[in-house]
Amino acid sequence: xxxxxxxxxxxxxxxxxxxxxxxxxxxxxxxxxxxxxxxxxxxxxxxxxxxxxxxxxxxxxxxxxxxxxxxxxxxxxxxxxxxxxxxxxxxxxxxxxxxxxxxxxxxxxxxxxxxxxxxxxxxxxxxxxxxxxxxxxxxxxxxxxxxxxxxxxxxxxxxxxxxxxxxxxxxxxxxxxxxxxxxxxxxxxxxxxxxxxxxxxxxxxxxxxxxxxxxxxxxxxxxxxxxxx
Numbered sequence: 001x002x003x004x005x006x007x008x009x010x011x012x013x014x015x016x017x018x019x020x021x022x023x024x025x026x027x028x029x030x031x032x033x034x035x036x037x038x039x040x041x042x043x044x045x046x047x048x049x050x051x052x053x054x055x056x057x058x059x060x061x062x063x064x065x066x067x068x069x070x071x072x073x074x075x076x077x078x079x080x081x082x083x084x085x086x087x088x089x090x091x092x093x094x095x096x097x098x099x100x101x102x103x104x105x106x107x108x109x110x111x112x113x114x115x116x117x118x119x120x121x122x123x124x125x126x127x128x129x130x131x132x133x134x135x136x137x138x139x140x141x142x143x144x145x146x147x148x149x150x151x152x153x154x155x156x157x158x159x160x161x162x163x164x165x166x167x168x169x170x171x172x173x174x175x176x177x178x179x180x181x182x183x184x185x186x187x188x189x190x191x192x193x194x195x196x197x198x199x200x201x202x203x204x205x206x207x208x209x210x211x212x213x214x215x216x217x218x219x220x221x222x223x224x225x226x227x228x229x
Contacts, residue, residue, distance in 0.1 A: 014170070079165075086104050161186070
């Protein structure tokens with residue numbers, strides 16, 4: 001059974017109504033990244049950081065998976081499918097995808113500030129100052145902030161290196177280290193890049209660029225792959 005490895009970014013969730021960070025109307029246009037998504041911001045004003053992520057978590061439960069998410073589930077009928085996502089939402093899981101690796105964390109979870117291995121599923125509940133883990137430390141959003149290491153990147157590299165087909169969806173390929181995953185895919189492996197602003201990637205061969213939004217480009221690509229691969 002062929003192994004599909006799929007890297008997704010904010011673009012696939014934008015069509016569900018989740019704001020992206022880097023577009024002209026993205027979240028960073030109304031909030032400074034330095035005030036919301038860095039370890040320094042957390043130390044300086046944890047209440048502001050919590051409120052920002054509490055709002056994002058609330059928004060998550062007001063949206064649903066779109067045609068792009070749902071189309072990827074159909075690939076599991078015929079292939080071994082592994083999704084690597086830069087997104088902190090759970091729309092892939094809610095669509096029905098079985099194997100999802102979250103590189104940058106998950107909105108619906110909280111973690112301990114002294115023991116990163118203590119992670120709690122909080123659903124749509126807010127995190128407040130004074131909410132503590134079992135070891136007595138403040139809970140924080142279970143997200144990887146700018147300037148923090150990405151613990152699961154090594155697992156993602158291993159997956160990318162074993163892909164029989166590699167698909168990139170809805171990402172600018174500008175955020176390191178996720179942007180480098182495509183360079184670990186074997187040269188001969190077919191690669192597809194679905195995004196309205198998709199471009200050729202230097203040094204990457206066998207790359208098929210599809211300049212469409214995820215909601216239209218992904219279902220069309222999935223239909224083609226199911227028929228021809």
